[in-house]
Amino acid sequence: MGTRAHSPALILLVVVALCGICRGDSTDLSVSVRPVFAGLAALEGTLPLSIEVANRGAGTSGRVVVKWESSSIAYPVDLPRGSRKQLMVYAPMSSLYSEASVLLETGEGDLEAPIKIGEVHARQSIGLIGGSIGDMTFLRTTTAPSDTGVSASDSYGRPGSLPDRPAGYSAFIALVLGEGSERMKDEEVAAIKTWVVGGGSLIFIGGASSPVLDDRRWAEFLPVGPVTPRNVDGIRTLERLGGSPPPAGRISLALGRPLPGSNVVFSAGQSPVVVRQRVGLGQTIYLAFDPFQPPLKQWGGLRKLFLNGIGLDQAIANQEWLFRQTTGDPEARSDPHSSSGPFNAKLPNSGTVFLILILHLIIAVPMNFLLLRKIGKGELAWVTTPIISMAFAAVFFSLAAGLYKSGQATRSRGTLLVSSLHNEGYFRGHTEIFIPRGGAYDLKLQNVDSVTTGMSEDYAPWGQPLEAVDDGAVQIPQLRVSNLAFRELFYSQRIAAPRWLDGSIKNVDDTSIKCSISNNSPYDLASAKIVFGKLEFNAGQIASGETLQKTLTSDSTGWELWSDEQSVVVEGTLVGFKPGPQIGQDDGSKIRFVYFWGPIE
Template sequence: MLGGLLLVLLGFAAAAGAADAPGLSATIKAGFEGNYRNGEWFGVQVTLSNDSDDDRSGTLGLTAQGGLRAASLDIALPGHSRKQVWLYAFNSDYSGNIQLALRRGGSILLQRDVSLSFNDNSSFIVAVVGGEGGALSSLSGMTLGNIATTQGSGSSRTTVAHIGLDELPPAPAALDGLDALVIVDGDTVRLSEAQRAAVRAWVVGGGDLVIAGGQAGASNAAGFADTLPVRVAAPQPLADLSPLAMFAGSSEPITLTGQVVASGATLQPGARLLAASPDGNPLLAQRNYGRGRVSYIAVDPNLGALRAWGGYTNLWQSLFAAHYSGPTFNALNMNRYGFGASLLPQLDLPDPVLLFIILLVYIAVVGPLNYLLLRQLGRREFAWLTIPLITLLFAAIFYAIGYQSKGGDVLISRSAVVFASGQDDTALVAGTVGIFSPSRTSYSLSLSDTALAGDAGYSSSSSFGNTSANTSNLRLGAPNRLTDIAISNWQQREVAVQDNIKLPPQFSAQARLDGPTVKVTVKNLASQPYTDAVLYAPSEQQVSASFSLAAGESKEVALAKKYSGADQLVSDLSGGNGGRVYCCGSGGGVVYFP
């Protein structure tokens, strides 16, 4: 290869550029073994090595034709150094290729073409960590019915991607394109705190995390011990897997030639036991975690006896079966949840009655009154002067009315959806920030290190897909920043932001049946009051009347009114007040409008 450069390809094909600076090499891992879902963020892990004596510092970024929105990063790369960094991209086009480039000034130090595999919204994408011989590979390409993807439920074509633990991005939004994560063999303690927090937030938002047992069971579980449905104990021999066949609804037995290794375990409070060995050891268990689930299987799913079993597909289909019916969202296309951020009085037109009255006065003054006055003075020839002066005067009046109604201050509005685990302080937040500008200028937003942001999928002044409006740039760093948010005078732009946050449980709830009515006792666990809250149960399509809760107060409310969809409920009730949704359990929660 040119200049003796070494390009390491992992999971996809890439081509070296002809203008690479001497001494530079790159290892690139994009998406999930090259897979990404259209309309979702995905991560690109880049490892750069500089074997020369020269400094190769620059700006690392991604580009593509069409609807790619990508982050960039300033990277310091002195001589004889190696750096591993994450970039992120959001592709709303069907293009399968992107370009990675390291630039300094007007020069390109390194450039690579990256091929990606497109997956549409009907795909069910499973990432598998560890496992020899391609664990779960037999599911790839199969159509599984009654499966909940991140975009809805139905029959789904399965894509299986094999990744390493280090390929899990530390930004939760970059996991959005993933439906399930199965850890077959990986020491999860090695994950950084940011990676573990991102995985937990992804589960809270609706992901399926499966931790496998067997010889590697303890190390697989270690990083997520507090999240699992079981407490993993020492491994033990097992000679009968028929309970797994019963769970899968398969009449074909699982044939074992001898004993296999299964992780010992005890069921955690609140978890569901799906299958157990004859001596009561959990073989398959599950618990809700926010809108998602965490599952545990006591044996290595890569066992030859399991993979050769005719019910193997049914086992995973049953485990991944549709499980939530709560509101859905997309970080950059939150048309329902984010719309409240664009409802500002400053964006409304002035009162048309007032404008009509002023227009009538203008016509009367510039016409008959002006003529009568000049005739009275005997100076009708001055009309060439008085008419422009009157026009300027009323133009100033119209401008003053517009300025008074629009204002001269920069205004910030927010609307957010918060999905909480309901068990600890893990929460996923997705929302929009609206910026109203009284003048034509550009703005920057400061974000957390793990937040991803970009132009929202709608705007009060532009529409999704209008690339001329999507001019902002996401710059990664400490903190991340969204720059170059260009706004015309008296216009508003909306920016979509997604991140994980720490949020202690805000509410507790206990339900009971009172005849045909479900009544729920809700307690405010927070230190602040909540007003105009609504309790909803999406699975039953029921919603309560609005209520208020002081800090520490409990109140019983009834679920009665039928509603076609919880996501539409958020839109209809928000009215520009910036609604927040706190979800827990299997999707129910509290809609709160401050």
């Protein structure tokens, strides 16, 4: 998720989660709404909300609906007599620029809890999982966010009560695993892992005691090996990261050996204190000290350390790149390979339509009546006028005949991010949809965890109604459209991708590598490139089930975003992969596949 420029007026209308509890009561039903993350405030992403519904009366069923403008996402719920249920719902941050609310709709009555809005002073948010509320107040600022630079607010989540989907963390630039984070549920850990692959930054902290470092669920994501404790009398050189000298006093460190594929960001003498590892488009960062314990807790350099000293600026650059990939290049909407498809159909412009309407009015009324009156047959106007109207209707129909002949079609753009350290990839992108006949259509979405309507005025302008159902994954079972309907959806989707690429890559010399790459995915990889460090190697096509064995020599420089001396990136176009809506024929989709490999030999 990237950042977009907002006008100052809009910046002041961003949600600051919920202040306290919003309640609505009706005889036997009650509903309460709480923020999952205390203090969450961001300009983009998703706002997770914890809903508690109680029923003291007769058993009933219904749904909890997150509603904004003309759109909604519904969560089915059964409420037997005497039941009290909790569920988590998700509201797009962008929807909260206008009035939004949570509704409980049942056969026994409806309740509504408004979602309050307020001000925000940061473009991103950093979340602390576990620990204590207030540990990261050093991040706060009273100035409005700028379109450039790093700024972040602080927010707090409780282990065991967190989102079980990556989209639930999309408002964060970084998450910190604090005290008690080892108590997270497996599905929460899995969701955060996929969020990291999609561009998130996950921070582990050491210090005197940090049980999460022994949590085997994080073994491949932790940048260091087993740690050993050491106490030191201050680390004066931390001033380089924080901009001011740290306070005097004994600091407890948990020092570990950096693992292959990781980079030492900062050392104190021979001891690695800040270590970073790339995981997908995101990163994991290890701090050998605990910034929430004395004496560092009082350090005035903590804000600069978190915002500028540990690489979050690069994380923001990565997310901005992904945002541009997600929204799509406007030039891509004129794909020559789908020139006969509905998305490139040339409809008459407004000037042509206006001219035809004017001609119709002139011919159907003045010319028609004057001519018939001149020949003394004015009564025939009852016959000629409908004929003229039908003729002009035929002209309009002929201009859109190609669309009426077309069947249902979709065209997708986006990026699938996969890491060798995790068995689930994350797709971010959008799909244009064409449906020639009006009706209600099931889009047959699979493993989609967030969806919004399109940003293009050509297909689905802001305000386009969206009626979705969320039963653990987002579904659109009834997309209601009229004839010749164009729609556009932006979404994120979890994709099972266990070891889609396998093999080995060896460094031969300064410009050559020897590779053996097996494509274990169900899709061909076209225009494949291997990026290592600052070099790029063209690998051509690697078909599904095929193993590429070749020595490659670089003749170009790799893109700086992928540059990493410790790991390899394989990227290309995924052929045959159809994300999102599973209806209609594919009409020129283009899916970028980026596979982040571990360290090479």
